[in-house]
Amino acid sequence: MSVNATSPNAAAPSPIHAVVADDFAAVNxxxxxxxxxxxxLVETIGQYxxxxxxxRLRPLLVLLAARALNYDGEKHITLATLIEFxxxxxxxxDDVVDxxxxxxxxxxxxxxxxNAPSVLVGDFxxxxxxQMMVEIGSMRVMEILSAATCTIAEGEVQQLTNVGNPDTDEAAYFETIxxxxxxxxxxxxxxxxxxxxxTPQQEQAMAAYGRYLGLAFQLVDDLLDYQGDARSMGKNVGDDLAEGKPTLPLIQAMAVGTPEQAKLIRRAIRKGGLEHLDEVLAVIDATGSLDYTRQKAEEMSxxxxxxxxxxPASPYRDSMAELAKLAVERKT
Structure with a gap:
């Protein structure tokens, strides 16, 4: 293979990764x-x-959750890998659809x-x-992940149906993310x-932890779309607006803004593009919609x-706590 696990482009370990550094290297x-x-071409695009x-937060979650509950086997490496895939x-x-x-x-x-190679490599x-799921050999794991794939696909379709729809409310937004x-x-x-x-209680706690963490990350992503910059974010400010996506900053601005402000945002969502970006940013700022979105992210965290x-108390649990804090403190 042309790229190895020590490539400078590989995911760089952070302090949160430190407690599972060996596991993380094995996942890479x-x-x-x-x-x-x-x-x-499959290898080329896949590596890229x-x-x-x-x-690689999702595989990191596998490693931290397993180790926090005293797992001492090797299958968590395979599980983390398939989650990343x-x-x-x-x-x-998503990039093709968007x-x-x-x-x-x-x-x-x-x-x-x-588009065609990207979709097909995604299928691969x-x-x-x-294949890796079968290798793990746990019917419970297969049950959770097969159900998750259906939910994820439904969420993507729901987001697609929300595009250009200014009547999307906060409840529909949260259901989508x-x-x-x-x-x-x-x-x-x-x-x-x-x-x-x-234990069943620990299982439920870990499922809920991941759910709230994911919601916090997505809320901050949607917030940063209106206050970040292309260099730090890796995408352009206003990309969601350009695509006509009614995310929480826009939904809240329409809910609490004046009729004129709501009308401006509704028109921008329906039309897409960035023609009214500056005006929309001004409305978002005036209505405190970014602060509202951050507050929701902090609640999830x-x-x-x-x-x-x-x-049980452990360095792994401590890293999971730091990850929950990072979710709302990050700038990218």
Whole structure:
């Protein structure tokens, strides 16, 4: 393979990764091994998207949850790898659906190779994840992950139907991000607990922790879309507005703004594009919608932290707590 686990483009360990540094290195090696294919383009595109600078939070959740519950086997490496493959396949498909040209500061795979190869390599990664799922040999893990894949797909379709629809309310927004984003976080921490033979209460706590963490991350992503910058975020400010996506900053601005302000945002969502970006940003600022979105993210982070009380004290639990705090403190 042309790229190895020590590539400068590989996910760089952070202090949160430190307690599972050896496991994380093993996951990186497993990812590269599992990308092996007799079709060179599969490896090329797979490596490109997987090694494009992501934090690999979902596989990290598997490792931390399993270790926090005293798992001492090896199957958590395979589980973390397949979770990353599932996530990467959704990124490839999402970028095609959204007609995106940049992700994490780099050209998207569909921009570099075209839509058809991106979709098909996404299918390969998705299929490979199910091969690894069988290898783990746990019917409970398969049950959780197979259900999660359906929920994720439904969330993506729901988001697509919301595009250009200014009548999307906060409840519909949360239902969408629960499916398209939080579900895989939830499945990662939940299945990590299952591997460790956790108690039912601990299983439920780990599922809830992942769910709230995923919601917090998505809320901050949607907030940063209106206050970040292309260099730090790897995408352009206002990308969601350009695509006509009614995220929480816009939904809240319409809910509390004046009729004129709501009308402006409704028109911008229906039309898409960035023609009214400056005016929309002014309304979001005037209505305190970013503060409201951050408050919701902080609520989700606090809920995630509360679920950790069901785990025994350990450095792994401490890292999970730091991850919940990072979710709302990050700038990218």
């Amino acid at each position: 090696r497993s990812i590269l091994d599992q990308l092996a294919s007799r079709i060179p 998207i997987i090694e494009s600078g992501g934090k 599932m996530h990467t396949s959704t990124l490839l498909h 007609e995106s040209h940049m992700r994490r500061g780099k050209a998207t795979a569909n921009d570099a190779w075209g 990664l998705y299929s490979r994840s199910f 629960q499916g398209k984003t939080a579900m895989l976080f939830e499945a990662a921490s939940h299945t990590g607990a299952i591997l460790a033979d956790a 606090a809920r995630a932290l509360a679920e950790l009380e069901h785990l």
